[in-house]
Amino acid sequence: MPSPTPDTTFDVAIIGGGIVGCATAHFLKNLDAAMQVAVIEPDPTYEFASTPRASGGCRVQFTSPENILLSKFSIDFIRNAGERLAVDDARPDVGWVGGGYLFILPPDQVPNLAANVKLQNSLGCQVDLLTPAELKARWPSMNVDDLGAGAHSPGDGWCDPHSLLWAFRRKAASQGVAFVKAKVTAMDLGASTVRALVLDDGSVVRAEHFVNAAGAWSGDVAALAGMKLPISPMKRYEHYFTAGSPMERIPYVKDLARLAFRSEGNGFSGGLVRGTVPRAYDFEVDHAYFEDVVWPAAAHRFPPLQAARCHRTWAGLYEECELDGNAVIGRWNNGLANFYVVAGFSGHGMMHAPAAGRGIAELIVHGRYESIDLCRLGYERIEQGEPYRETGIV
Numbered sequence: 001m002p003s004p005t006p007d008t009t010f011d012v013a014i015i016g017g018g019i020v021g022c023a024t025a026h027f028l029k030n031l032d033a034a035m036q037v038a039v040i041e042p043d044p045t046y047e048f049a050s051t052p053r054a055s056g057g058c059r060v061q062f063t064s065p066e067n068i069l070l071s072k073f074s075i076d077f078i079r080n081a082g083e084r085l086a087v088d089d090a091r092p093d094v095g096w097v098g099g100g101y102l103f104i105l106p107p108d109q110v111p112n113l114a115a116n117v118k119l120q121n122s123l124g125c126q127v128d129l130l131t132p133a134e135l136k137a138r139w140p141s142m143n144v145d146d147l148g149a150g151a152h153s154p155g156d157g158w159c160d161p162h163s164l165l166w167a168f169r170r171k172a173a174s175q176g177v178a179f180v181k182a183k184v185t186a187m188d189l190g191a192s193t194v195r196a197l198v199l200d201d202g203s204v205v206r207a208e209h210f211v212n213a214a215g216a217w218s219g220d221v222a223a224l225a226g227m228k229l230p231i232s233p234m235k236r237y238e239h240y241f242t243a244g245s246p247m248e249r250i251p252y253v254k255d256l257a258r259l260a261f262r263s264e265g266n267g268f269s270g271g272l273v274r275g276t277v278p279r280a281y282d283f284e285v286d287h288a289y290f291e292d293v294v295w296p297a298a299a300h301r302f303p304p305l306q307a308a309r310c311h312r313t314w315a316g317l318y319e320e321c322e323l324d325g326n327a328v329i330g331r332w333n334n335g336l337a338n339f340y341v342v343a344g345f346s347g348h349g350m351m352h353a354p355a356a357g358r359g360i361a362e363l364i365v366h367g368r369y370e371s372i373d374l375c376r377l378g379y380e381r382i383e384q385g386e387p388y389r390e391t392g393i394v
C-alpha cells in the first residue's frame with residue numbers, strides 16, 4: 001500500500017513491522033477479521049532490524065511461568081507455521097530444525113537447574129536432567145569434567161527468522177493488513193490518549209489503538225509518546241564457524257557464561273553475549289571477538305573445536321530491557337491508555353513473537369488476556385521500578 005493520505009484512520013496502528021509487529025497484526029485479524037490494521041515500517045528490506053539477524057533459537061527453558069508458556073505456544077506455532085501461516089495453497093517453510101536445547105552447569109548450580117526443570121515439567125514441557133556421564137554418552141565430544149548436570153529439552157529447536165518474519169508478513173497482508181512504508185517521527189497526544197502518528201513523509205495516521213513494536217528502537221518510539229521505556233540497543237555478534245576435526249551434531253548448547261551455539265549445516269552458529277557492551281545503534285564487527293572470546297570457550301567445551309575456523313560474523317541488536325532483561329508487554333494503563341508496548345525481549349523476541357502478538361491482540365480486542373496471563377510483564381513494573389527477572393541462565 002502507498003503511504004496513506006492525511007487523516008487515514010485505522011482501528012489499530014502498529015509501529016514497527018519486524019516479527020513482533022507482523023505477528024501482532026496477524027493475530028488481531030484472526031480475532032477480528034473486520035478490524036482495520038496498519039503496520040508502519042520504514043524498511044521492507046529489514047537491513048538493520050533484529051529479526052533477520054537472529055539465531056533462530058526457540059526454547060522452553062526459562063524460569064518464569066510467563067516465559068515458559070510464551071515459548072510453549074510459540075514453539076508449537078513455529079513448528080506448524082507451514083499450516084498456520086499458509087496463504088491459499090502456499091505453505092511457508094520456516095526451516096524448523098528440532099535439534100533441542102541443552103543447558104549445562106557446574107556442580108554448585110545443579111540444585112537450581114533441577115528446580116528449573118521441575119517447574120518446566122510441571123507446565124507440561126519435556127526437559128530431562130542429565131548427569132555428566134549421560135551427557136558424555138550422548139555427545140562424546142563434550143568436555144564434561146567441570147560440569148554437574150545438563151538440562152535437555154528435546155522438543156526445542158531453531159528456525160530461519162527471516163522466513164518466519166516474511167511468513168507472518170505475507171499472512172497478515174493476505175488478511176487485509178495495510179503495510180505503510182514510513183517511519184513514525186512524532187505523535188499527536190491528547191490528555192489521556194495518543195490521537196495520531198505523524199510519519200516522515202508528513203502524513204498522519206489516526207487510530208483507536210497504537211502498538212509500539214519497534215524492537216531496539218522502541219525506547220525512542222515510546223519517548224515520542226512521553227513514556228519512559230528503559231529498552232536500549234545492545235550489540236551482539238553471531239558467528240558461523242566450522243570444526244577443525246570431526247564432531248557430532250549438537251543441540252543449542254548454553255552455559256552460565258552466556259556461550260550459546262548449535263549445529264548449522266556442516267558447521268555451527270552462535271556466540272557469546274556480553275551484557276556490558278555500551279548501548280548504541282552499532283553494527284560494527286570486531287573480527288577478533290571470535291578468536292579472543294568465543295573460540296576459547298567453545299573449544300574448552302568441545303575440544304574438536306580447537307582448530308575451529310570462523311567464516312562469518314555479523315552484528316545485530318538485542319532490544320535490552322535494562323530493568324530486568326524481560327519483555328514489556330501491555331497497555332500504558334496509568335498514562336496514554338490506548339498506547340501498548342510489546343518490546344524489550346532482550347534476546348527472546350523471535351521465539352516469543354507468536355504468543356506475545358496474540359497476547360496484545362487479545363488485550364486490544366477483548367480488553368484482557370484470554371490465553372496466557374501476561375500482567376506481570378506489564379509496564380507497571382517499570383513505573384514501580386520492580387524487576388521481574390529470570391532466575392535461571394538466559
Ligand SMILES: Cc1cc2nc3c(=O)[nH]c(=O)nc-3n(C[C@H](O)[C@H](O)[C@H](O)COP(=O)(O)OP(=O)(O)OC[C@H]3O[C@@H](n4cnc5c(N)ncnc54)[C@H](O)[C@@H]3O)c2cc1C
Nearest residue numbers: 016018019020050051054055057184215316348349350351
Ligand atoms: C545476533 C542475534 C541473535 C539472536 N538470537 C535469537 C534467538 O536465537 N532467538 C530469539 O528468540 N531471539 C533472538 N534474537 C533476538 C530477536 O532478534 C529479537 O528479539 C526480535 O527480532 C525482536 O523483533 P522485533 O520485531 O521486536 O524487532 P525488529 O525485527 O528489530 O523490528 C523492529 C522494526 O521497527 C522498525 N522501526 C524502528 N523505528 C521505527 C519508527 N520510528 N517507526 C516505524 N518503524 C520503526 C524497524 O525498522 C524494524 O524493522 C537475536 C538477536 C540478535 C541480534
